[in-house]
Amino acid sequence: MQLLKKSVTLGALCFLPIVLSAQEQPKDSVKQIEEVLISGVRAKEKNPIPFTNVSKAQIAPRNLGQDIPILLNYLPSVVTTTDAGAGIGYTYMRVRGSDGSRINVTLNGIPFNDSESQGTFFVNLPDFASSLESIQLQRGVGTSTSGAGAFGASLNLQTKASQQNGYADISNSIGSFSTRKHTLAFGTGLHNNFEMNARVSKIESDGYIDRASSNLFGYYFDANYITKNTIIKAIAFGGKEKTYQSWNGLEDEEKLRNDRTYNSVGQYTDEFGNIQFYGNETDNYWQNHFQLHWNQKLTSKWQSNVALHYTLGKGYFEQYREDEAFADYLLPDFGSNTTTDLVRKRWLDNDFFGTTFSLNYKTPNTDVIIGGAANKYQGKHYGEVVWTQFYVPNTNRYYDNFGNKNDVNFYTKASQQVGKLNVFADLQYRMVFYQANSIKFNDVNDTFRFFNPKAGITYTLNTASSIYGYFGIANKEPRRDDYENGSIKPERLQDFELGYKFRNNKAFVNINAFYMRYKDQLVATGALNDVGSPVFENSGKSYRLGLEIESSIKVTEKIMVQPNVTVSTNKNEDFYFQRDGVLTNLGNTNIAYSPNLIIGNNITFAPIKALQISFLTKFVGEQYMGNIDAEKSVLPDYTTSDLNINYEWKINKGIKSIVFSGLINNIFDRVYESNGYFYTYDDDFSNPPAITTIEGVGFYPQAGINFLAGINLRF
Template sequence: MKKLFLVIVVAYSVQIKAQQKTDSVLAHVTVTGLSYEAKSVMPISYSSVSRSRIQSLDYTAEPSSVLQTLPGISYSTDNGTLFGYSYFRLRGVDQSRINISLNGLPLNEPEDAGVYFSNLPGILSNSSSLQLQRGLGLSKNGSPAFAGSLDFETFAQQTNYTTIGIGAGSFNSGNIYAEHANEKGNDQFYYKLLGIKTDGYKYHSDNTSGTAMFQWQHKMKSYQLQYLLLAGSNKNGLGWLGVSDSAIKADPRSNGNSALEKGNFSQIVQQLHLTKTITPNSSIHAGIFYNYTDGEYGFDLYNFLGFGSNGQYLKYKTKSSYGGALIDYNYRSTHFSFTTGMYGSFYRKYHDGINEPTGTTAYNNYGNKNEFSPFAKLIYHVNKFYFFTDLQYRSAAFSYHGDATLPTFKWNFINPLAGIGYQINKHWYFYISSGNIQREPGRNDIFEGNDNLQKDANGNAVYANLAAENNFSTDAGLRYQDNKLSFALSAYRMQIEHAIDLNGQIGPTGVPLHSNVAEALRKGIETEIHYQLNKEFLLSESFAWASHHIIQADINSVPVLTPTVISFTELQYQKNNFTIIAQAKYQAKSYIDFANNYSMPSYTMFNLLMKYDYRKFFFTAKWMNITNQTIYANGQLNVWGKPIYQVNAATNFFAGIGIKF
């Protein structure tokens, strides 16, 4: 908290100094070094979501509320609602294998590449835009973009306004927030406070969380400075453990976790960006970041084993520091665009186990992970052709310090991508790209799900020496754009050696487990359509078809949690100050275990969203799961190899009112 207090004092003093200057209009500023953002002429499959689109769908909920509208996205939540822990998958791949960043700087924690949005509640509502790249995409900083990447942008906020809002809904859910943006001279400031509360759909799966955000942007003739402080906290009744199908049928609000299992986490993210224009065609960008986390959660072993709770549990405590820097040089000319740079980071995370209720220490350990990656990207434009190449070298090392000795793991990867695009005419664009990316295993999988490294009878460390996975990927697609129609179609093929895939099991830390498989083949088709039927009606459709297989010891099976079809349809009506959006989602069945013995059924879900603006006031209402379907969203095998499931909430409502002035 001392660190947070210091940066708030500094931010306040910066604003006081800025207010002494003459007022002027500050031009819209974004981070110039967007070496990670896909453009329309790049051979990349991607979807971009604007701030207005985010505002029409979001209600300070988890990012899945908007991500589910994009091709190939499935999601699940721990407590059944979109307030609290939620997770998304892209092309059937879990989010630990997806690069997630904020303004181009990493959010995935390096040990296991996890991102817990509940630590930063409302991160979506804080964003000015987001971009999801499917497939390898552009080289990224931090965790490899194995199945894709997701970036949140925050620096393109509007100026000179204040918004105050409050909302309430099912399961005693509610939110309250206030934001303010203003300009003073060459400086722009943005503040936001947000609080969220819900009891959760499941029993004892409540969430109480909040976030504070401060941004400062300073622009001069040849340079710009941008600073971000984002601090969040959450308290949760845990709900990551599924229950049997019979328990769901008896009471779908059943929670596999015991009431003793609670979590309490906080996170602080700080970023500073400097962009300097060197010539009209060139610029240099530098960004530094520091992420700090601190928290704890309970694990009830007797409940996990199915014996019921006996009042004793293990408290996992963690604390981490993650910092790094990015520098890149950008050059553009009529036919040529070039970016080169380097990224480096350090990371340390402490792990402690405390026996409760006695409070005695069971163990403590910590790990370090450092990374370095130079990169270069080139686009050459001649006639109607766009030639693209992207090359990254990535070096990472992990060391462990505890009561067992573990050798230091070191990885060195070269990740190339090349592609070509062709502008058929002013409406049609064709592209194809192919590349290779490698990714190391995470700490949780190396430790076989244990938080403290286990030892055998001779005192030697017991761990899984997993191979790094290697993804050879090809994407090809068509894009069409005119005044009424936006259309994108892509096909992909991912051939993965030594794939580190979900195996359907879950470890005692609550984190899903992965295993090496000899080969995984993922291929499919994705499409995204937006068609303006007339002045009032907009029809949107995202569709994904997948044919995925795991080949291991002559066994051919479908990967875990990988539905064959995901479809999301939306019809929007907008006239004057009134907007209504009808949504329909279909998701095919998916398997929850390697052997494909157990599956989750398909489902169709309908939602209705409404918004009305009256002068300075706005009113919103959302009705989710209108037909009250039992939606199986996640599945696992328990410690005895039996299937257990998690379901999303039954029909539910959320309404809000706000004022903007």
């Protein structure tokens, strides 16, 4: 489930510089100042941190409507899944086995994770990939950032950079499951220090799963003032989504074999005993982001950035419920009837606002950044009954709760080159103040203070290769759902990374070993709560130990291969579980949703300059959906392959170019499930009763072979 937020920022005015010059700036200088906007959260080449950069040119060929997690599917250690089965709607990603609530996501350095659930919901930003300049995925603790702690990865997205020349783009794509994407974008180019860019997008899809439809609208706008030493960017973006829920998956083994698209969400039995489906079992959210960035080059060595941000989010999901008690909804009984079928809406109304700031001192050998953030979240949670089978109630709120969170952090990052040795240090102090109430827990008023140090070294062996070592500590507070489930201990992670990098004009190789040591890690139990979100519990001591190999090799002038592989072991230590009424130490067990083997590859063939053909393959090894190594909880391994073709026809007569794109997903029509759930409960079947532990599972089927095809006209 997604929480919508809103954000605004108060500035650290001491960092606001005076506008120096009104002359236009060379393109390279503009790029240099713009980099300050993301320098506070991104890793640099000499930092001892495993990361992958993805440019807008790499995103474009596959950007035909699928969400950002799916576009990043082939990066190292990444596993993706989608509720609707075809990459549009609610999509998710895990990195090194850690789910989206443990992946810190920032947009231009501004936190995107929802403050309470700590999840990320790209369904609220339809077609956002069309307005991105670049993406960086850091694996592990990485560098200090704003928002929730990074326990698996950090994902930073940078929106459009300055465009020197004006342009207009019209993009349309169609595909399987009645998928349609329409995008209109334009930019004025830089004239007299001013520039504007805008985009509107519409995406619709029926989804692979029955009734798992998506109706999405997205937009982006920026207005920029650019001089020799100053860039001021005002950015607004957001979206509106309506998706039919498909979070139940499939528990019925017979249907999993013969009716894989079956969706039980919204199912009910009418008065004649017939199975029906409620037509509006939907998720409805609106989310709007506003950012104001001021980047300033103070001298040849000093640059600064300050940002104000505000995110406004509001929405609800609607549900049909059978045989609910009037009393549970604060409603009067209807005569002798104490229960009723009803329709309810559960609302989230959130505001998120604050400031981020940084001051950067940079010379050829020294790079120091001092920065921080102060952000505030205000959330309202309430539910309404809009219909019962006996009467339509007046405005009725059967619960009315809140969650407020203040998040303040300060950091200092330093990188110093001494001969062939680069020394990196990163110190962050973070304070979190959380107040909340709920129908499931008593009033909360908690304060967390975290010190998150990181340090490492990089040693240059020669012009092409280097080795590095890194140690970092991260701490993270519980989520709102964790309070509801009774798992309220903060988590602590010690991350060790050791790697080797090789780069020349024909090849890049990064071999990285990691050991992530957790205390009180919140691991997914495999179960879902009543709104389809994973349930987590503190597992005591646990660890992830693995090896990542990422490479890009230019085989010939026309052939490029980009293989990556992750081999890991992921264990809970001395894991306790109550089976058949007896608390038992199961010893070391596998952490849920953590495959031991992940392999990706991209083979790109460019027979001529205008044509690019890519064959992409992903293998995800067997994984457990729970933490007790139950045979029933196994999610089988799977392999999928995609074929992507991109051809650009340059015209330069009114129309600059026409780009034709085609994407065949799962080209070998594999039958697979990329996600699922596992739950247990105690029951008795004997007299006298004996407690017996019952196990249940469900799976999320993904689409077989399907396609997307698009055409882009650029003026």
